[in-house]
Amino acid sequence: MADLSNDFVGIKSPNPFWLASAPPTDKQYNVERAFRAGWGGVVWKTLGEDPPIVNVSSRYGAIQYNGTRVAGFNNIELITDRPLDVNLREIKAVKKDWPDRAMIVSLMVPCTEAAWKAILARVDDTEADGIELNFGCPHGMSERGMGSAVGQVPDYVEMVTRWCKQNTRMPVIVKLTPNITDVLGPARAAKAGGADAVSLINTIQSVMSIDLDAMAPTPTVDGKGTHGGYCGPAVKPIALRMVGQIGRDPDCDGLPISGIGGISTWREAAEFMTMGAGNVQVCTAAMTHGFKIVEDMNSGLATWMDGKGYATTDAFFRAAVPNFVEWQDLNMNFKTIAQIDQDLCIKCGKCYIACEDTSHQSIAALRDGSGRRYEIIDEECVGCNLCQHVCPVDDCITMRPVDTGKPHMTWPQDPRNPLRDAAE
Amino acid sequence: MTAGPTGSGDGPDIAAGRLGADRLSDNFADIHPPLDRATALIEASRCYFCYDAPCVEACPTGIDIPSFIRSIQTGNERGSAKTILDANIMGGTCSRVCPVEELCEQACVRNTQEDKPVTIGALQRFATDRLFESGARPYSRAAPTGRTVAAVGAGPAGMACAHRLSLLGHDAVVFEARPKGGGLNEYGIAAYKVPGGFAQRELDFILSLGGIEMRYGQALGRDVTLADLRRDHDAVFLGLGHTAVRALGAEGEDMDGVIDAVDYIAELRQADPSTLPVGRRVVVIGGGNTAIDIATQVKLLGAEDVTLVYRRGPAQMSATWKEQRWTQTNGVRVKYFAQPRRLIGWSRNGRSHVKEVEFEYTQLDDQGRLTGTGDTFTLLADQVFKAIGQLFVPSALADGGAEPLEIAGDRIAVNADRQTSLPDVFAGGDCVAGTDLTVSAVEDGKRAAIAIDRMLRAG
Numbered sequence: 072m073a074d075l076s077n078d079f080v081g082i083k084s085p086n087p088f089w090l091a092s093a094p095p096t097d098k099q100y101n102v103e104r105a106f107r108a109g110w111g112g113v114v115w116k117t118l119g120e121d122p123p124i125v126n127v128s129s130r131y132g133a134i135q136y137n138g139t140r141v142a143g144f145n146n147i148e149l150i151t152d153r154p155l156d157v158n159l160r161e162i163k164a165v166k167k168d169w170p171d172r173a174m175i176v177s178l179m180v181p182c183t184e185a186a187w188k189a190i191l192a193r194v195d196d197t198e199a200d201g202i203e204l205n206f207g208c209p210h211g212m213s214e215r216g217m218g219s220a221v222g223q224v225p226d227y228v229e230m231v232t233r234w235c236k237q238n239t240r241m242p243v244i245v246k247l248t249p250n251i252t253d254v255l256g257p258a259r260a261a262k263a264g265g266a267d268a269v270s271l272i273n274t275i276q277s278v279m280s281i282d283l284d285a286m287a288p289t290p291t292v293d294g295k296g297t298h299g300g301y302c303g304p305a306v307k308p309i310a311l312r313m314v315g316q317i318g319r320d321p322d323c324d325g326l327p328i329s330g331i332g333g334i335s336t337w338r339e340a341a342e343f344m345t346m347g348a349g350n351v352q353v354c355t356a357a358m359t360h361g362f363k364i365v366e367d368m369n370s371g372l373a374t375w376m377d378g379k380g381y382a383t384t385d386a387f388f389r390a391a392v393p394n395f396v397e398w399q400d401l402n403m404n405f406k407t408i409a410q411i412d413q414d415l416c417i418k419c420g421k422c423y424i425a426c427e428d429t430s431h432q433s434i435a436a437l438r439d440g441s442g443r444r445y446e447i448i449d450e451e452c453v454g455c456n457l458c459q460h461v462c463p464v465d466d467c468i469t470m471r472p473v474d475t476g477k478p479h480m481t482w483p484q485d486p487r488n489p490l491r492d493a494a495e
Numbered sequence: 496m497t498a499g500p501t502g503s504g505d506g507p508d509i510a511a512g513r514l515g516a517d518r519l520s521d522n523f524a525d526i527h528p529p530l531d532r533a534t535a536l537i538e539a540s541r542c543y544f545c546y547d548a549p550c551v552e553a554c555p556t557g558i559d560i561p562s563f564i565r566s567i568q569t570g571n572e573r574g575s576a577k578t579i580l581d582a583n584i585m586g587g588t589c590s591r592v593c594p595v596e597e598l599c600e601q602a603c604v605r606n607t608q609e610d611k612p613v614t615i616g617a618l619q620r621f622a623t624d625r626l627f628e629s630g631a632r633p634y635s636r637a638a639p640t641g642r643t644v645a646a647v648g649a650g651p652a653g654m655a656c657a658h659r660l661s662l663l664g665h666d667a668v669v670f671e672a673r674p675k676g677g678g679l680n681e682y683g684i685a686a687y688k689v690p691g692g693f694a695q696r697e698l699d700f701i702l703s704l705g706g707i708e709m710r711y712g713q714a715l716g717r718d719v720t721l722a723d724l725r726r727d728h729d730a731v732f733l734g735l736g737h738t739a740v741r742a743l744g745a746e747g748e749d750m751d752g753v754i755d756a757v758d759y760i761a762e763l764r765q766a767d768p769s770t771l772p773v774g775r776r777v778v779v780i781g782g783g784n785t786a787i788d789i790a791t792q793v794k795l796l797g798a799e800d801v802t803l804v805y806r807r808g809p810a811q812m813s814a815t816w817k818e819q820r821w822t823q824t825n826g827v828r829v830k831y832f833a834q835p836r837r838l839i840g841w842s843r844n845g846r847s848h849v850k851e852v853e854f855e856y857t858q859l860d861d862q863g864r865l866t867g868t869g870d871t872f873t874l875l876a877d878q879v880f881k882a883i884g885q886l887f888v889p890s891a892l893a894d895g896g897a898e899p900l901e902i903a904g905d906r907i908a909v910n911a912d913r914q915t916s917l918p919d920v921f922a923g924g925d926c927v928a929g930t931d932l933t934v935s936a937v938e939d940g941k942r943a944a945i946a947i948d949r950m951l952r953a954g
Binding site for chain 1: 536537540543544545546547548549568604605607608
């Protein structure tokens with residue numbers, strides 16, 4: 072059986088699945104339940120200075136898609152609303168009882184060295200394994216000059232990271248916001264400040280929906296709504312791209328990454344790890360289904376690894392990074408065209424109408440004695456994959472590579488490129 | 496007066512109220528309870544919104560099924576119902592009674608994928624029920640044309656025709672022999688398929704458009720003639736339905752206890768089921784939906800042994816596989832490949848009442864022809880229901896000296912517009928050739944109305 076044990080910047084956990092800093096990790100009761108369920112670690116919900124913040128009533132919004140609940144999720148909660156003392160006492164107690172699990176403490180205090188220094192000293196005392204700097208929260212705290220207000224300014228990221236590194240024994244993980252044009256800016260700043268790792272993504276600024284009766288955004292607080300932080304399955308592709316960007320960035324140079332963003336299953340966890348995440352953090356899936364989902368994450372990942380012959384997660388760590396390239400590095404001479412398996416085809420015509428109305432008119436809709444028949448017009452097909460995606464039958468439409476007999480050629484080398492480097 | 500299970504009593508065992516009120520009420524409750532919204536949304540999400548959707552082609556009224564299902568998905572329930580009713584004003588009844596397993600649902604591409612079609616009928620009912628419950632009136636009439644059209648028969652064909660004509664601005668007058676409208680929706684369909692007075696609610700909905708005058712108790716050939724109607728109206732639509740029941744052609748079929756299934760069902764639909772006399776042992780002869788409906792309903796009324804006998808096999812039965820399964824699930828025994836030869840009776844007070852029926856086994860020869868094997872068996876029966884098909888008998892059209900309508904086979908001959916040999920007379924439903932389905936009758940009425948409108952505007 073594959074070994075799932077994880078060592079992330081020296082922090083050990085029995086598996087690579089941590090619960091992200093969020094409501095599930097707000098107090099001892101929840102965290103102990105999570106550990107009993109099998110989670111490898113937690114990032115305790117963000118601590119701040121006393122007096123604790125105050126939350127509003129009505130806090131979460133969700134997208135339902137075709138009957139799937141919580142396809143996307145958002146919240147307008149702030150950091151912990153409990154006194155600092157209480158949280159620190161519970162963190163210490165839990166860590167003492169669960170020494171094999173990772174205990175990371177998320178922090179957010181005003182942007183002064185004194186404020187950070189003060190809280191770090193108190194967290195040190197809990198015997199926690201590490202800290203995560205919450206530079207990501209995009210609502211409520213950012214308007215107070217914290218959270219993503221810091222994360223969006225690389226200079227601040229570097230400055231605060233350096234303060235923390237100078238004032239704690241614990242590894243420092245910098246949590247990044249996706250609400251920024253280029254995530255590499257703050258990632259490189261974190262590295263420059265001495266961060267041991269980054270974690271990403273935090274939530275995305277969002278308005279989930281408008282209640283068309285109340286004429287207000289949801290979640291609605293007494294007739295008004297505000298933007299919140301978007302997460303859940305729908306954000307995974309955004310997160311995966313940002314993780315991969317940092318994973319392949321020469322300047323970040325292998326900066327450890329804790330992957331976050333819509334991860335609900337072992338498969339998604341594996342995907343993040345191939346793109347450079349040393350472990351992953353989960354929140355929405357647990358909030359949707361409870362902590363028990365970690366059982367399948369563990370067994371699913373191990374089963375997949377066994378099938379692939381991977382003894383440890385290091386065996387596939389960063390495996391996709393070399394293949395995640397810029398568009399200009401793709402092979403212009405590669406050609407693939409769609410192929411319909413007529414035995415599997417159920418004659419729904421979705422491939423036809425998608426191609427005909429919105430793409431390249433490369434599918435023929437035929438009617439003969441035996442009924443409807445849809446056929447690819449090979450010479451028209453550009454290999455866009457749309458038909459494959461809309462086809463409701465698995466493996467009915469496949470993309471078949473065509474041997475063009477042409478060599479590998481990137482856009483910079485392509486004679487059709489008006490800006491082609493003359494030297495190529 | 497009772498007879499033992501071996502038939503050793505001294506007369507037929509027929510009684511009303513064999514079951515208590517609660518059992519009867521359960522037995523005649525909705526056969527397929529309606530979908531709730533959550534279930535409807537899940538089911539609607541199974542629809543692929545096919546291009547050139549096969550289900551639409553399979554619907555005799557051509558309802559845009561993918562569009563109405565998509566409207567359910569998006570919460571546009573009223574728009575969904577409107578899409579249905581635009582094509583089929585009796586979409587509510589059809590959602591309950593259509594043999595969807597041979598129409599839209601059979602054509603669903605999900606059958607090919609996973610042998611489980613989208614439950615189109617249930618979704619159609621969901622959408623139309625919501626509209627009716629809301630009390631909304633989504634239709635309004637076009638500017639009045641001053642023309643009037645007579646429709647004979649207030650069944651699905653006649654009412655669909657009248658509604659469409661009224662929408663288009665013409666006035667419709669409907670002549671109906673019975674005291675209520677709805678035709679077989681009201682008098683013929685099994686009670687558990689349209690409980691709760693649905694046929695009348697749907698009729699009220701149709702009439703709420705206005706422009707449709709109902710004249711009940713008016714039978715063609717008795718109270719009014721075709722010549723009268725042609726004289727007094729700009730066009731006539733005949734939606735006469737079936738007018739007679741086929742005979743068994745077996746010896747003794749005129750004795751007491753041998754009942755036309757359609758008559759009994761009509762009575763059942765109008766009566767308190769606890770008042771209907773039902774035999775302890777019942778034999779039903781036939782292979783169509785009427786045979787299934789009478790057998791199942793008699794069983795649900797409390798008959799102890801009900802045997803449905805059909806002269807051919809399950810594949811030849813015009814009742815669908817689902818109907819055959821339904822009646823068997825309800826405890827009806829189905830015997831295939833046997834035909835009645837002779838009915839044997841009790842003799843009582845100078846009259847005879849059926850006691851048993853002698854059947855001959857049958858088989859299909861190489862050419863598919865039915866032949867008797869010569870072997871026989873006998874079933875005890877307190878009641879025998881005949882359900883071997885209905886006929887259109889054109890006697891109502893016999894109009895002393897008026898121009899005759901052309902008849903094709905045993906139905907009124909019509910063209911694609913449902914126009915008869917008389918240019919101002921149209922016909923549809925069971926009195927013309929085609930499948931004897933509510934949905935086909937609605938399509939006939941709709942097409943005829945559109946053709947009549949075209950004719951009146953041209954003329």
